[in-house]
Amino acid sequence: ENIFDRSRMAPKTPIKNEPVDLSYQKGCTPERNPITPVKLVDRPQPDPWTPTANLKMLVSAASPDMRDREKKKELFRPIENSEQSDTPDSLQCDMVDDSTADEFEKQRPSRKQKSLGLLCQKFLARYPSYPLSTEKTTISLDEVASVLGVERRRIYDIVNVLESLHLVSRVAKNQYCWHGRHNLSQTLQTLQEAGELQYGELMTFFQHKEQDMEYKFGERKKETITDSQDRALLDFSEPDCPSASANSRKDKSLRIMSQKFVMLFLVSKTKIVTLDIAAKILIEETQDTVDHSKFKTKVRRLYDIANVLTSLGLIKKVHVTEERGRKPAFKWIGPVEFPGKTDELKGRSPTSDPLPGTQRGARAPYKFCAMGKQRFTRHVSFNSTQPCEGTRRKVSSEPNSPHQERQACIVNSDKHCSKMINLAAVCRQKIEEDTSKACATETILNSAGNPSITSTLSLLPIPGDSDFCVNPLPQAIFPVVQADVPNLLLPHSISSQAPHPSTPAASKTENGNPTLFPNQPFLCFPSSSLFMLCGGLQEDSLRETLPTTGDVGNWSAEAQAAVPPAACQKRNSHKCAWPSAPVDNEEPAAKKQTMELNDVPLSLIVPKKPFESPKAESSPGSGCKSAVYLEAFHPDGPEATDQECLDSQEQEKWSHNNNSDEPFPGNEHISKENANQPLLPQYLYVQPTAGLSSFNFLLSANQAPGAISLAASPLPSLSIPCVMVPSAALASFPLVCSSAITSPLSPVPDGSFSAATSMNFSMSGLASTTPVFIGTTTMVTPKVSPTPSVDPQQPSHSTLHLSPELARSCGAVKLDSPVCMGHPVTLLKLQQPSSAPLTPKSIRPARHEAFFKTPGSLGNPVAWKKNEGNQPRSASSVQRRLEISSSSPD
DNA sequence: CGATCCCGCCACATT
DNA sequence: AATGTGGCGGGATCG
Numbered sequence: 018e019n020i021f022d023r024s025r026m027a028p029k030t031p032i033k034n035e036p037v038d039l040s041y042q043k044g045c046t047p048e049r050n051p052i053t054p055v056k057l058v059d060r061p062q063p064d065p066w067t068p069t070a071n072l073k074m075l076v077s078a079a080s081p082d083m084r085d086r087e088k089k090k091e092l093f094r095p096i097e098n099s100e101q102s103d104t105p106d107s108l109q110c111d112m113v114d115d116s117t118a119d120e121f122e123k124q125r126p127s128r129k130q131k132s133l134g135l136l137c138q139k140f141l142a143r144y145p146s147y148p149l150s151t152e153k154t155t156i157s158l159d160e161v162a163s164v165l166g167v168e169r170r171r172i173y174d175i176v177n178v179l180e181s182l183h184l185v186s187r188v189a190k191n192q193y194c195w196h197g198r199h200n201l202s203q204t205l206q207t208l209q210e211a212g213e214l215q216y217g218e219l220m221t222f223f224q225h226k227e228q229d230m231e232y233k234f235g236e237r238k239k240e241t242i243t244d245s246q247d248r249a250l251l252d253f254s255e256p257d258c259p260s261a262s263a264n265s266r267k268d269k270s271l272r273i274m275s276q277k278f279v280m281l282f283l284v285s286k287t288k289i290v291t292l293d294i295a296a297k298i299l300i301e302e303t304q305d306t307v308d309h310s311k312f313k314t315k316v317r318r319l320y321d322i323a324n325v326l327t328s329l330g331l332i333k334k335v336h337v338t339e340e341r342g343r344k345p346a347f348k349w350i351g352p353v354e355f356p357g358k359t360d361e362l363k364g365r366s367p368t369s370d371p372l373p374g375t376q377r378g379a380r381a382p383y384k385f386c387a388m389g390k391q392r393f394t395r396h397v398s399f400n401s402t403q404p405c406e407g408t409r410r411k412v413s414s415e416p417n418s419p420h421q422e423r424q425a426c427i428v429n430s431d432k433h434c435s436k437m438i439n440l441a442a443v444c445r446q447k448i449e450e451d452t453s454k455a456c457a458t459e460t461i462l463n464s465a466g467n468p469s470i471t472s473t474l475s476l477l478p479i480p481g482d483s484d485f486c487v488n489p490l491p492q493a494i495f496p497v498v499q500a501d502v503p504n505l506l507l508p509h510s511i512s513s514q515a516p517h518p519s520t521p522a523a524s525k526t527e528n529g530n531p532t533l534f535p536n537q538p539f540l541c542f543p544s545s546s547l548f549m550l551c552g553g554l555q556e557d558s559l560r561e562t563l564p565t566t567g568d569v570g571n572w573s574a575e576a577q578a579a580v581p582p583a584a585c586q587k588r589n590s591h592k593c594a595w596p597s598a599p600v601d602n603e604e605p606a607a608k609k610q611t612m613e614l615n616d617v618p619l620s621l622i623v624p625k626k627p628f629e630s631p632k633a634e635s636s637p638g639s640g641c642k643s644a645v646y647l648e649a650f651h652p653d654g655p656e657a658t659d660q661e662c663l664d665s666q667e668q669e670k671w672s673h674n675n676n677s678d679e680p681f682p683g684n685e686h687i688s689k690e691n692a693n694q695p696l697l698p699q700y701l702y703v704q705p706t707a708g709l710s711s712f713n714f715l716l717s718a719n720q721a722p723g724a725i726s727l728a729a730s731p732l733p734s735l736s737i738p739c740v741m742v743p744s745a746a747l748a749s750f751p752l753v754c755s756s757a758i759t760s761p762l763s764p765v766p767d768g769s770f771s772a773a774t775s776m777n778f779s780m781s782g783l784a785s786t787t788p789v790f791i792g793t794t795t796m797v798t799p800k801v802s803p804t805p806s807v808d809p810q811q812p813s814h815s816t817l818h819l820s821p822e823l824a825r826s827c828g829a830v831k832l833d834s835p836v837c838m839g840h841p842v843t844l845l846k847l848q849q850p851s852s853a854p855l856t857p858k859s860i861r862p863a864r865h866e867a868f869f870k871t872p873g874s875l876g877n878p879v880a881w882k883k884n885e886g887n888q889p890r891s892a893s894s895v896q897r898r899l900e901i902s903s904s905s906p907d
Numbered sequence: 908c909g910a911t912c913c914c915g916c917c918a919c920a921t922t
Numbered sequence: 923a924a925t926g927t928g929g930c931g932g933g934a935t936c937g
Contacts, residue, residue, distance in 0.1 A: 128935050
């Protein structure tokens with residue numbers, strides 16, 4: 018061995034090794050010796066070598082040397098242990114060799130040489146940036162550590178960051194798989210998307226004021242950030258992770274932090290992020306409290322991450338001079354634009370075309386959202402959600418509706434923000450996992466562009482209970498949204514909902530579609546509190562009520578499109594505000610939304626007259642007055658529509674003619690119709706999108722908790738596809754929809770409605786308790802949807818709950834309609850659990866994915882079916898119920 | 908003296 | 923219990 022070393026070492030560190038081994042081993046050999054090499058290098062440096070050269074040398078030689086050394090170690094360990102003097106490493110030895118202590122000291126590898134960045138470079142040098150797909154490179158931590166001459170601990174630091182970017186993935190203990198940068202851009206895109214959701218606003222905010230205001234706003238920023246963080250996004254866990262189980266500690270800091278950190282860059286306009294800001298943002302919790310120590314620790318970690326990112330060539334260190342002075346910062350020098358993303362944006366953008374409907378349809382927006390998130394989310398486990406929820410609730414309760422508020426806060430005041438932040442922070446931690454899910458949800462929502470929904474979510478929680486929050490929100494929101502929509506719509510275009518009494522008729526129509534049943538919707542009651550109803554729509558009825566599907570679709574599309582992310586966010590903020598803010602705000606917001614968005618999507622809200630239309634309308638208290646109607650919106654209706662298209666066509670008949678692309682017109686019409694509906698709405702209808710043929714949900718608003726049971730009854734009569742309500746479950750929760758309806762507002766067409774809607778749900782219904790979610794896959798909501806963005810996460814949680822199964826189901830669902838997005842959760846799609854996506858294993862991921870994807874996935878009818886199949890398995894009791902009840906044929 | 912960040916203790920997770 | 927992971931922060935080094 019020695020010989021070996023010598024030969025190799027000779028050039029680099031000739032003597033050292035030998036001497037060390039022989040005589041000095043004791044001291045020198047310590048395990049760390051590996052490092053020694055470095056030192057060796059150093060020594061040489063003095064002479065000819067340049068730092069770089071040394072490195073190279075090391076790298077090249079390292080492996081062999083290391084090996085030898087290791088062997089040595091083993092050989093000598095006994096000795097070492099016994100004596101272990103560990104002098105400064107081999108240095109001493111070196112010194113000896115060299116003859117001077119001084120030298121030796123000098124030699125000692127400077128810290129830099131041992132830096133993580135350098136180590137990372139060496140690490141990266143070992144693997145091809147773009148490995149052939151054929152070759153699967155596995156990385157053995159032990160091996161690498163020994164080769165690079167470092168402790169394994171250091172390797173973890175590197176690998177964790179690389180893993181966060183999906184350059185590697187853990188396959189087993191001590192084993193990682195090298196993927197290279199093939200997927201880097203995709204990962205970055207995903208992070209960017211996620212980052213925009215989480216930090217977009219914040220960053221924007223900051224940047225505007227940033228430098229000047231930093232101090233001033235620092236806190237706010239933090240807050241905002243925190244809020245924004247929401248954690249939802251992060252998830253990241255990688256796709257691969259087989260071991261889902263283990264994530265607890267794992268998806269923790271370094272990985273998450275790394276992703277967040279990257280997100281900040283991607284979201285930053287300047288692409289420059291100062292460490293302190295990043296640290297603040299990343300310190301979820303207490304902004305104020307931020308202990309110095311905590312901050313300090315965070316910064317340390319950021320340095321670790323930054324070193325790795327620097328080695329990857331993604332960032333570089335820079336300094337920004339602010340008022341205060343010069344601050345360390347890092348500038349993103351990696352890829353900035355990602356094709357994919359754009360799409361999303363487009364989709365979101367209001368102007369963007371109406372959804373094509375079909376495939377894309379799936380309304381891409383949601384889908385994509387989901388997609389991105391999926392990855393991230395995957396790790397998240399649903400389970401966690403529950404706990405989270407609890408937490409969240411608490412949290413939320415504390416502040417007021419913090420989450421939502423936060424956005425608002427940003428806009429508005431800090432106070433709330435801070436609270437929110439705190440809450441958010443808490444939630445995050447707890448929920449992070451969930452969050453991811455939530456995030457997805459959020460995204461979806463956002464994409465859907467249903468601000469209202471979002472808001473709803475947030476709002477919901479608030480209702481008296483502390484809990485409201487997050488969890489339920491999404492789901493709840495959905496329904497709400499729908500409900501809201503009408504309201505909203507009404508105000509605008511049609512305040513006169515009443516005018517369209519037609520609703521009842523619509524209900525009739527419903528009967529017409531038996532088919533729907535097959536599809537059936539499902540209900541999910543995530544926790545007890547929520548539940549969803551999905552029913553096949555009866556197109557007929559819907560039609561009556563609704564405009565043609567086409568129109569609807571357009572709306573939705575429009576809505577979705579219309580609502581750009583930003584818009585959504587903003588809206589959300591507004592929404593957020595709502596919760597805290599008085600109703601008034603809401604109204605306006607609603608109006609705005611409607612106006613802008615044409616929330617209409619909901620348009621469908623049809624009263625479900627069938628059942629109780631009478632009640633619905635009149636009875637405020639009674640349940641959901643508004644039926645939400647979710648038709649599928651198929652924008653174009655072409656393909657996606659396929660499924661739904663039919664319906665849509667029918668719908669069209671009944672609906673207005675507004676098919677025209679123009680969203681507004683159509684929307685308006687719709688809205689009007691909707692408006693009408695709203696009044697009635699006893700139930701919510703949700704059409705599923707195409708695939709489903711239709712899901713309809715009915716929620717009886719009124720029933721609220723108890724009501725639920727009622728609702729059920731109605732169903733039968735109605736023939737509506739399904740209504741699922743577990744009585745028990747129901748009991749506990751109020752239906753959101755209904756609640757909203759219930760709310761005093763009810764009758765009022767406009768603002769009141771809107772406000773009521775979202776808010777109400779949560780609250781009113783809630784009062785009783787829990788909000789109900791309707792998730793449908795389909796939802797028109799999109800437009801309506803306000804922006805969920807902020808809260809989404811939270812909501813998402815709730816969603817999550819549902820989710821696993823739901824998610825699956827959802828996944829199955831195609832939601833063309835934007836709406837779906839919003840409630841991914843809801844979507845559960847009960848109908849069929851889509852098999853495919855959701856395999857158990859996939860579940861997690863699937864969930865997320867499905868969840869998110871749902872929309873997208875929705876696109877594939879088939880998928881749903883599959884899902885359906887799956888669902889059964891996975892389906893929780895609730896689902897089962899659903900299944901049973903719905904027994905969707907499909 | 909502030910910026911960096913190495914180093915490795917130690918807790919938690921997994922085997 | 924052993925081993926794998928990785929949070930965390932003391933304190934050394936750099937500039």
